[in-house]
Amino acid sequence: MRKRDMYIKPGKYRGMRTKRKRRLPGIIILSVTLITAILFLALWQFRIIEPDKFIYSIIDRVKQPNVIAEDVKEDQKSLNEPDDIIKQGKAELDEQAERKKPTTTNIPEQDTVVNKPAGDTAKNQEGSLEDLGNSVQEASVNSQKPLTEDLINKTSEPVRGIYVSGARAGIDEYMQELIALAENTEVNAMVIDIKNDFGEITYKTELPLAVEIGAGTRYIKDIKKLVEQLKEKDIYLIARIVSFKDPLLAKERKDLSLHDKNGVIFKDKSGDSWVNPYKQEVWDYLIAIGKEAAETGFDEIQFDYIRFSTDVGMKNVNYGAEAKDKSRIDIITEFTKYACDNLKPLGVKVSADVYGTIIRSSVDAEIVGQDYAAMAKYLDFICPMIYPSHYAEGSYGIDYPDRRPYDTILAALKESKLVLEAENNNETTEGEEADIKTTTAKVRPWLQDFTASWVKHHTEYGQEEIRAQIKAVYDAGYTEWILWNGSNNYTEAALVKTN
8 A cells, every 4th residue: 555545634533523523412402302202202191291281381371271261370370460460451441540459369361270270251242243154153053952861960969170171181091080089079070171271172073163273183082982981970061161362263363363453463471362252253163162062961161261361462452343332341241141042052051260359359350351240140150260379468358368268268259249149139220121130140169279389478288278268168158169270180188088
């Protein structure tokens, strides 16, 4: 071999090392990505996390709809900071009156929910609404026939329920755990996501508008089978339908979304879009989903986020011609009546989640559009989200409401009773519309089975705190309640054993 064949140009090895160095970051990134994916799938498989709630945790929405909402509600219902709703509401409504007491909650903006808990507060509907398209009309008239006797739950016991997300409801092993909880404790009802906070329907549906926007999912692979399974255990079934917070419908049908005065689609501080409560087509889409749930065998249809967003940007929203001469409270109340008129004939009960603070605060009621007594005139059940963590310091004269669950729940429900009794005592004036009747809704509050770590003066919630809330419900003269936990992990030790 000649010497020049053995000669290597200066810098050749250095160039090779440089190429290896350039490849190294890519290899590291790929490795980390694979490990992360494997870890995620493992956590998902063992139900430590679930898709819908995992996204909430990433964007720090711990609350929700919740309800609350929840929108609150989220991770325990996505809510606003206590003072935010007051400041935003005053600016948006140009409120001149000074608030008498601090009533807003430490609620991150569900609904639920989870929130929520959980969960929502909206009102106001309009009189002359635009004609429906053929597809929506077809969806809204889907099955008017009453439910057959074998699908109607005969249980007359007071409802004592828990919230179940759509993703978790679709995991059989996990549902077996919740069924066991119901069999061994006082729990006899489940509130199951049918339309979630993202606008997704949690099972495969053929409703025209849902198909058009791709709302159907496979979280629950066989909704009818699930309903039959739970009914065999005498579990009362409530279908949770997130209403006017619907990022998916707003994205796919921009004509139904909220816009500002320049035509730009409204997004709240979490980046989510809402649909316009003044649009008839939105109403009929929600009713069509409720009818399908009723046909499937659910005993009750529960509307969450039945309200307006509390985001400060709402002051710039243009609701369109339909909103002329119609307030937020008008439209939400009208939607409530419309939903009841269309769903009750099918043999199901109708309920709605509302912010607990609207019971005593007219300012909060105006912001979200929820009038407690007005909505209760039409509903079978009204479900105030009275999580202690959602009340501002000093509410009801309680320094730190989250630390005093019994006192907070008792005070809120006593006020609920006073408000509804006062409404019932108001005599109908001559000339008033015949369909306006006295309050008939039963009160079924949402209680918290989670620790509100985002609240400065919070306490760890366990057996004692949860039982204290339930006791307050009974001491206030009410008999029903639902627990909210965004991850569906409930404190069994706090529940009365039946076996």
